[in-house]
Amino acid sequence: MPHDPVVEVSDLSVRFVNRDLDLQVVDGVSFSLAAGEVLCLLGESGSGKSVTMRALLRLLPDYARIGGKIRLAGKDVTTMTDRQLEAVRGPVGAMIFQEPMTALDPVFTIGTQISETIVSHEGVSYRQARKRSLELLEMVQIPSAERRLDSYPHELSGGLRQRAMIALALSCRPSLLLADEPTTALDATVQIQILLLIRSLQRELGMATIFVTHDIGVACEVADRVSVMYAGRFVETGDVADVIGRPAHPYTAGLLGSTVHAESRGQRLASIQGGPPDLADLPAGCSFGPRCSRHHAACDAGIPALEPVGEARMARCLRPLVMAAEAV
Amino acid sequence: MTDIDNREPVSRDFDLREPDTREPDSRDRGGPRQPILSVRGLRKYFPLRGPLGTINAHVQAVDGVNFDVMKGETLGVVGESGCGKSTTARLLMRLIEPDAGSIVLDGDPIGHGGITLRELRRNMQMVFQDSYASLNPRHTATEEITFGLRVHGMSSAKARDQALASLRLVGLDPTVFADRYPHEMSGGQRQRVNVARGIALNPRVLILDESVSALDKSVQAQVLNLLADLKERLNLTYVFISHDLNVVHHVSDRVLVMYLGKVVELGPVDRIYRAAAHPYTRALFASRLSMNPAVRVGAVPLAGDPPNPVRPPSGCRFRTRCTMAEAVCAVVEPVLSDIADAHQAACHAVIPGSGHSQAEAIARAA
Amino acid sequence: MSATVETGNVASTPRAAPKRRKTGGFWRRVARHVMRDKLALVCTVVLALIALSAIFAPWVAPADPYKTSMIRRLLPPLSPNYILGTDELGRDMLSRLLYGGRVSLAMGISPVILATLIGGALGVTAGYFGRHVNMAIMRVVDVFYAFPSVLLAVAMAGVLGAGIFNSLISLTLVFIPPIARVAEAVTTQVRNQDYVEAARATGASAPRIIVQHVLANVTGPILTYASSLVSIAIIISSGLSFLGLGAAPPIADWGLMLNTLRQAIYVAPINAVLPGAMIFAASVSFNLLSDSLRTAMDVRA
Numbered sequence: 001m002p003h004d005p006v007v008e009v010s011d012l013s014v015r016f017v018n019r020d021l022d023l024q025v026v027d028g029v030s031f032s033l034a035a036g037e038v039l040c041l042l043g044e045s046g047s048g049k050s051v052t053m054r055a056l057l058r059l060l061p062d063y064a065r066i067g068g069k070i071r072l073a074g075k076d077v078t079t080m081t082d083r084q085l086e087a088v089r090g091p092v093g094a095m096i097f098q099e100p101m102t103a104l105d106p107v108f109t110i111g112t113q114i115s116e117t118i119v120s121h122e123g124v125s126y127r128q129a130r131k132r133s134l135e136l137l138e139m140v141q142i143p144s145a146e147r148r149l150d151s152y153p154h155e156l157s158g159g160l161r162q163r164a165m166i167a168l169a170l171s172c173r174p175s176l177l178l179a180d181e182p183t184t185a186l187d188a189t190v191q192i193q194i195l196l197l198i199r200s201l202q203r204e205l206g207m208a209t210i211f212v213t214h215d216i217g218v219a220c221e222v223a224d225r226v227s228v229m230y231a232g233r234f235v236e237t238g239d240v241a242d243v244i245g246r247p248a249h250p251y252t253a254g255l256l257g258s259t260v261h262a263e264s265r266g267q268r269l270a271s272i273q274g275g276p277p278d279l280a281d282l283p284a285g286c287s288f289g290p291r292c293s294r295h296h297a298a299c300d301a302g303i304p305a306l307e308p309v310g311e312a313r314m315a316r317c318l319r320p321l322v323m324a325a326e327a328v
Numbered sequence: 329m330t331d332i333d334n335r336e337p338v339s340r341d342f343d344l345r346e347p348d349t350r351e352p353d354s355r356d357r358g359g360p361r362q363p364i365l366s367v368r369g370l371r372k373y374f375p376l377r378g379p380l381g382t383i384n385a386h387v388q389a390v391d392g393v394n395f396d397v398m399k400g401e402t403l404g405v406v407g408e409s410g411c412g413k414s415t416t417a418r419l420l421m422r423l424i425e426p427d428a429g430s431i432v433l434d435g436d437p438i439g440h441g442g443i444t445l446r447e448l449r450r451n452m453q454m455v456f457q458d459s460y461a462s463l464n465p466r467h468t469a470t471e472e473i474t475f476g477l478r479v480h481g482m483s484s485a486k487a488r489d490q491a492l493a494s495l496r497l498v499g500l501d502p503t504v505f506a507d508r509y510p511h512e513m514s515g516g517q518r519q520r521v522n523v524a525r526g527i528a529l530n531p532r533v534l535i536l537d538e539s540v541s542a543l544d545k546s547v548q549a550q551v552l553n554l555l556a557d558l559k560e561r562l563n564l565t566y567v568f569i570s571h572d573l574n575v576v577h578h579v580s581d582r583v584l585v586m587y588l589g590k591v592v593e594l595g596p597v598d599r600i601y602r603a604a605a606h607p608y609t610r611a612l613f614a615s616r617l618s619m620n621p622a623v624r625v626g627a628v629p630l631a632g633d634p635p636n637p638v639r640p641p642s643g644c645r646f647r648t649r650c651t652m653a654e655a656v657c658a659v660v661e662p663v664l665s666d667i668a669d670a671h672q673a674a675c676h677a678v679i680p681g682s683g684h685s686q687a688e689a690i691a692r693a694a
Numbered sequence: 695m696s697a698t699v700e701t702g703n704v705a706s707t708p709r710a711a712p713k714r715r716k717t718g719g720f721w722r723r724v725a726r727h728v729m730r731d732k733l734a735l736v737c738t739v740v741l742a743l744i745a746l747s748a749i750f751a752p753w754v755a756p757a758d759p760y761k762t763s764m765i766r767r768l769l770p771p772l773s774p775n776y777i778l779g780t781d782e783l784g785r786d787m788l789s790r791l792l793y794g795g796r797v798s799l800a801m802g803i804s805p806v807i808l809a810t811l812i813g814g815a816l817g818v819t820a821g822y823f824g825r826h827v828n829m830a831i832m833r834v835v836d837v838f839y840a841f842p843s844v845l846l847a848v849a850m851a852g853v854l855g856a857g858i859f860n861s862l863i864s865l866t867l868v869f870i871p872p873i874a875r876v877a878e879a880v881t882t883q884v885r886n887q888d889y890v891e892a893a894r895a896t897g898a899s900a901p902r903i904i905v906q907h908v909l910a911n912v913t914g915p916i917l918t919y920a921s922s923l924v925s926i927a928i929i930i931s932s933g934l935s936f937l938g939l940g941a942a943p944p945i946a947d948w949g950l951m952l953n954t955l956r957q958a959i960y961v962a963p964i965n966a967v968l969p970g971a972m973i974f975a976a977s978v979s980f981n982l983l984s985d986s987l988r989t990a991m992d993v994r995a
Contacts (some may be wrong), residue, residue: 044544044545044546045515045544143632157633157634158409158633159632159633160633187408187409187571187634188408188571188573188612188615188616189408189611189612189615189629189630189634190408190633190634191615191617192615192617192625192628192629193628193630193631195617195625196625196627196628214544214545215545215617216545216619217574217616217617217618217619218617219621220617220618220619220620220621220624221617221618221621221624221625223621240621241621241622244619244620244621245621254546255545255546257549258545258546258548258549258550259545259549259574259619260548260549260552260572260574260575260577260578261574261578261619264578265577265578265597266578268553268556269549269552269553269578270549271546271549271550271553272546272549275514275516275517275547276514276544276546276547418891421895423891423894423895445897446897448897449895449896449897453895453896454891454892454895456888456891456892457888461887461888461889462887462888462889462892463889464889464893464907464910464911465720465911466719466720466910466911467907467910472889475893475896475898475906475907476893476896476898479896479897479898479902480896480897509719525892529896
């Protein structure tokens with residue numbers, strides 16, 4: 001069986017250009033993802049994580065200019081026409097969103113939506129598609145699945161809607177699952193249900209998965225690898241245990257230090273000074289420089305390159321907290 | 329809610345305390361052991377109207393809530409959608425009129441010949457969740473803050489001074505931010521203006537309703553540090569409502585857990601977080617995301633979705649999802665009772681003499 | 695522990711504070727956006743020309759608009775002394791169009807202004823107080839809304855009699871319901887925002903909140919809607935005059951001129967159409983300008 005990566009991205013850049021703005025939103029992102037791997041894109045608002053992920057399926061607005069190469073399951077997506085993309089969205093890569101009401105059409109039942117997707121992509125009869133819809137609803141553990149096939153989205157609770165959306169995404173047997181903060185809007189007890197569900201489905205079906213989130217806890221629960229993004233670039237990538245346990249980039253360290261957790265009670269949080277970067281006005285050198293406690297003059301000279309700092313770890317920093325020599 | 333036409337001027341500026349002074353607050357009436365807020369029997373049902381305007385059913389948003397808030401503490405309030413925590417906040421602020429129940433502020437009841445609503449507003453303010461809608465898009469930061477001060481009779485010059493002082497207190501340079509509009513500020517800065525608006529009237533209690541939930545984590549840390557500093561300097565008491573269990577753990581002294589309009593557990597933060605008594609509380613905290621990739625959550629702590637507050641289950645409202653539910657739970661509603669020092673829970677399984685088999689075991693073991 | 699609250703974080707780090715140029719208040723931003731829109735600029739210029747020439751008609755008009763001349767009837771445009779020709783009674787078209795602009799514009803704008811004041815007040819009150827007050831006001835408004843505007847204007851004019859003043863009243867009545875509806879919708883939206891809750895939490899009275907918080911946020915959409923109504927008002931008022939229910943001869947009014955020149959349409963078609971062209975220009979310009987205003991208000995700077 002060929003073990004080609006499911007996703008190969010090299011030097012991806014996205015620029016938003018229209019009459020009112022001209023922003024480099026993503027710059028020089030490269031990574032690859034094998035089947036069954038879970039990559040987490042971790043970053044705050046404006047880091048470019050959502051745009052990066054949407055670029056993979058070319059789900060960006062008209063004013064987005066994509067540069068670089070994106071290959072999904074061996075096919076080059078960057079040069080595809082819309083018709084060709086239709087064959088990619090669904091069967092190759094599927095996406096789940098933060099707000100299920102935007103992904104589910106309110107005027108059709110869940111069963112209809114899933115079945116129609118299957119019919120249009122796999123060409124089977126509606127009856128067969130409906131049978132498969134039922135299987136999918138059971139796979140995502142929706143109770144009374146038979147009855148729910150005929151429910152409208154607004155008749156379901158938040159957690160069930162999210163499960164229905166996952167079922168819809170899985171309907172075309174994608175090899176790549178893209179998740180854009182799917183649990184951010186959910187209650188704690190529902191969030192853990194959905195995360196565990198995604199984790200088990202991903203393992204069972206062997207899908208490559210990319211998870212976009214701002215929550216370190218989510219990364220810890222689902223990811224194999226983590227890429228931290230800041231101002232449109234990867235600033236650190238590596239195995240999740242390494243990045244969380246011993247962060248190399250000062251931003252990652254700052255993010256971990258400022259995250260509230262069980263042991264931080266009563267103490268002052270080590271916050272990162274300053275505010276999120278203005279993409280229209282980035283410094284000439286390292287984008288994180290103005291806020292970095294380890295900043296020195298050389299950091300302003302130019303944007304640092306992504307350098308290895310350990311085994312399968314990279315950081316975009318001239319003075320990382322973890323050196324290559326320390327590689328275990 | 330009328331603006332009582334009583335033009336007594338606000339005479340007090342910010343009474344900034346050095347952290348190690350122990351002079352009593354001049355507004356204190358009952359001493360440190362009297363709760364600053366005492367809530368009993370608070371109830372609010374929202375009617376659901378049918379097509380012709382007739383009332384079909386009620387959303388039992390808050391149903392018989394009792395708790396105290398002690399002076400100088402931070403009381404965390406947690407719960408999921410439909411639990412009633414936001415409604416409780418608005419009931420405390422009297423933005424919504426309760427159907428039943430009493431609120432007592434430092435020994436004085438609110439209404440009924442006690443404290444007027446106007447005096448309540450001087451003593452208790454609310455900080456909202458940041459969104460574009462928490463600040464008036466047409467007002468500058470100063471205008472937004474001076475509004476409340478002018479309502480209470482301050483002259484516009486003095487109000488502006490007070491507003492600038494508030495901005496300074498929350499870490500915003502007045503020369504830069506005084507005349508900025510919300511769209512000219514980042515999320516963290518807007519939230520600081522929210523806080524400045526809340527403290528401008530120099531209240532004793534601040535209700536923080538999801539005040540840091542919409543912020544990026546790095547900004548959230550800054551605002552949490554700010555809130556800790558302000559609490560110390562202005563001698564504030566906080567009621568901190570949030571769905572984020574980690575944040576509540578970080579800031580609270582005591583924690584109140586709500587489920588479907590009722591209080592299910594109340595106690596010191598460490599006890600609640602480590603050794604909760606109520607099965608819902610335990611499941612809730614077991615749902616917290618791990619911060620350690622090596623130690624992940626294994627099984628789902630609580631199945632199903634938070635139920636609908638329109639027709640809650642009989643007896644104990646949690647019994648439909650509870651692994652320990654027994655016959656008595658469907659018949660008798662558990663009352664919030666003391667189960668340990670300063671620790672209360674509303675669960676038959678931990679209240680001796682309730683009729684639940686586990687309670688018998690506890691009673692026998694004791 | 696230090697006595698100072700951490701202040702440096704946000705303001706003092708030069709790059710840290712988002713560098714936005716001071717975009718200023720709401721109306722300034724709107725004006726700036728409209729200025730950048732070429733179509734809106736053209737419309738503004740056209741309207742300004744029409745308005746100014748109407749206001750300064752006595753000084754700008756080449757001839758007396760009431761002076762008839764039986765020998766010089768229906769002269770075509772570009773005749774000597776009569777740039778736009780003459781009407782069926784020999785009066786100078788250009789002068790009549792300029793003087794007519796005064797009446798037509800006034801009859802278009804005044805009812806909208808009045809209706810905005812009255813309908814706006816009704817809508818904002820209904821929107822802010824909600825429930826019973828809302829029901830009471832809006833159901834009454836709905837009754838009037840049920841009538842087609844032109845028919846209602848005609849009916850009212852029929853009841854009240856013809857004349858400029860009466861048609862002004864009927865037009866105002868026609869426009870109050872839609873403006874009240876828009877005002878109520880926008881106010882209800884604003885009413886539920888957190889900043890209004892915060893204002894209520896300070897103990898402010900309802901009138902104070904409405905004036906200081908709500909009005910500033912609802913005038914934008916209401917004014918946009920009202921400005922789009924001006925174009926309709928101009929057309930309806932011209933229609934009323936055309937039907938003989940508005941301005942009476944010999945007053946110069948575009949709608950009336952359309953009527954009286956009707957018979958001349960085979961003989962002097964250009965003259966007959968000129969008043970219509972003016973109505974068209976004014977109406978479309980208002981319409982496009984209000985469109986631009988609407989997009990300007992949607993833009994988040």
